[in-house]
Amino acid sequence: MPRFPLVPTTPTPERAVLVGVEWRDGGWPVDHSLDELERLVSTAGAVTVARLTQRLERPNPRTFIGSGKVEEVCGFVQRLDADVVVFDDDLTPSQQANLEAAVGEPVKIIDRTALILDIFGLHARTREGRLQVQLAQLQYLLPRLRGMWSHLAKEQTRGGIGSRFGQGESQLEVDRRLIRRRISTLRHELATIERRRGVQSKERISSSAYRIALAGYTNAGKSTLLNRLTGSDVLAEDKLFATLDPTTRGWRLPGGRAVTITDTVGFIQKLPHGLVDAFKSTLSEVREADLILNVVDASDEEFRRHINAVDAVLEEIGAGEVPCLLILNKIDRVDDIGRRDLWRLYPDAVQFSASTGEGMDHLVAALTREAASNDRLIDITVPYRDARLLKTIHDQGTILVEEYKESGVHLVTKVPVRIARRLKRLGLFGDDDSGTEPAANEG
Numbered sequence: 261m262p263r264f265p266l267v268p269t270t271p272t273p274e275r276a277v278l279v280g281v282e283w284r285d286g287g288w289p290v291d292h293s294l295d296e297l298e299r300l301v302s303t304a305g306a307v308t309v310a311r312l313t314q315r316l317e318r319p320n321p322r323t324f325i326g327s328g329k330v331e332e333v334c335g336f337v338q339r340l341d342a343d344v345v346v347f348d349d350d351l352t353p354s355q356q357a358n359l360e361a362a363v364g365e366p367v368k369i370i371d372r373t374a375l376i377l378d379i380f381g382l383h384a385r386t387r388e389g390r391l392q393v394q395l396a397q398l399q400y401l402l403p404r405l406r407g408m409w410s411h412l413a414k415e416q417t418r419g420g421i422g423s424r425f426g427q428g429e430s431q432l433e434v435d436r437r438l439i440r441r442r443i444s445t446l447r448h449e450l451a452t453i454e455r456r457r458g459v460q461s462k463e464r465i466s467s468s469a470y471r472i473a474l475a476g477y478t479n480a481g482k483s484t485l486l487n488r489l490t491g492s493d494v495l496a497e498d499k500l501f502a503t504l505d506p507t508t509r510g511w512r513l514p515g516g517r518a519v520t521i522t523d524t525v526g527f528i529q530k531l532p533h534g535l536v537d538a539f540k541s542t543l544s545e546v547r548e549a550d551l552i553l554n555v556v557d558a559s560d561e562e563f564r565r566h567i568n569a570v571d572a573v574l575e576e577i578g579a580g581e582v583p584c585l586l587i588l589n590k591i592d593r594v595d596d597i598g599r600r601d602l603w604r605l606y607p608d609a610v611q612f613s614a615s616t617g618e619g620m621d622h623l624v625a626a627l628t629r630e631a632a633s634n635d636r637l638i639d640i641t642v643p644y645r646d647a648r649l650l651k652t653i654h655d656q657g658t659i660l661v662e663e664y665k666e667s668g669v670h671l672v673t674k675v676p677v678r679i680a681r682r683l684k685r686l687g688l689f690g691d692d693d694s695g696t697e698p699a700a701n702e703g
């Protein structure tokens with residue numbers, strides 16, 4: 261025997277058994293949902309060694325799946341030497357504890373929510389992102405402290421999915437009362453960040469560019485699209501939830517109008533509610549946008565379900581009213597027949613490939629049209645001393661007439677409705693233009 265036994269330098273990936281349920285009332289086909297779960301598992305650094313499914317009408321209150329299925333799971337776990345069992349649906353804390361007792365230590369029982377929270381924890385980069393994830397993780401942990409999560413949280417040395425929850429907490433802190441206190445501190449810190457952001461966004465609104473937010477299913481190609489459009493270098497990978505923290509890049513439409521594009525966290529079916537809640541302030545970028553690009557992977561069999569899942573989250577975060585443009589991305593992977601079908605189904609959508617740039621002209625034209633759709637035609641005279649205002653109008657308006665008069669610059673111009681409202685507040689033009697745009701009374 262060698263004196264110094266060889267120690268592997270990379271940790272062996274955890275071995276996961278997946279469990280999915282085919283619900284009698286339809287919904288996502290269990291195979292597709294498990295494909296996605298498998299990708300989540302691999303993003304979290306584990307490997308899938310088996311997939312089990314069961315048809316059910318409703319979950320078993322004690323163990324979620326039926327008792328026979330539980331035995332089957334135990335058999336698979338033993339035979340395949342699995343470390344973790346991942347359920348595709350949410351488990352109640354007591355179901356989780358019962359399953360854990362049935363399968364036996366040290367095998368972990370995880371659900372989809374825990375898995376997603378774990379990945380978010382791995383991918384959060386900014387302070388705000390980390391705080392948001394920590395909040396969601398602790399909220400998940402709180403009702404589960406009695407079961408395996410308590411010792412998981414204490415034994416963070418064990419590693420793997422779930423053990424990273426509440427990272428940064430010392431052993432002593434893992435206690436209900438302290439967790440509650442930590443949750444309230446986190447809320448407080450996040451509220452402070454949000455207030456600061458509120459101030460910033462007000463400043464932005466008064467002089468800001470046309471704001472576009474990218475939303476869409478995870479891995480649809482949002483970051484790649486941002487990179488393609490703006491020539492930037494945001495991380496884009498074939499991983500779920502590669503992007504967590506919003507990134508904003510400036511850009512200009514061909515006419516010169518200033519635009520900002522914000523890349524945001526991707527959505528997924530069964531997105532944990534606590535996570536949506538925790539990310540509400542980050543997602544305000546989406547809520548406050550002038551236009552949302554719903555980016556979908558048109559080459560994915562399930563893309564229609566993805567569109568619906570994204571719409572549901574947009575609704576939930578209060579962005580349901582923001583104008584939305586559907587981008588059918590990865591069109592390079594769709595054949596001619598598929599493309600024709602897509603045209604018929606989604607005549608207003610833009611078929612695009614962020615990888616090859618195909619469809620770029622259409623995308624730019626659509627963005628230009630959308631940006632101009634809320635413009636108002638105004639006729640004003642801006643005093644020469646208001647140089648900043650003049651610059652704003654030049655940056656964001658389409659100028660039709662410009663004359664230098666004694667009292668100032670006389671402009672007939674199309675401007676975004678936001679700027680028009682601001683000019684109106686400044687008393688620079690009256691109601692004489694009321695025929696041009698009904699939005700004149702807002703604000």
Ligand SMILES: Nc1nc2c(ncn2[C@@H]2O[C@H](COP(=O)(O)OP(=O)(O)OP(=O)(O)O)[C@@H](O)[C@H]2O)c(=O)[nH]1
Nearest residue numbers: 479480481482483484497501502503526590614615
């Ligand atoms: N073939 C093809 N692949 C693409 C296209 N756009 C993106 N991809 C690939 O799809 C994968 C995901 O792209 P991302 O841009 O990271 O997707 P995302 O929507 O930002 O994903 P998350 O941040 O994880 O939510 C990457 O491997 C890209 O290279 C496209 O138009 N065609």
Ligand SMILES: [Mg+2]
Nearest residue numbers: 482483502503
């Ligand atoms: Mg991304």
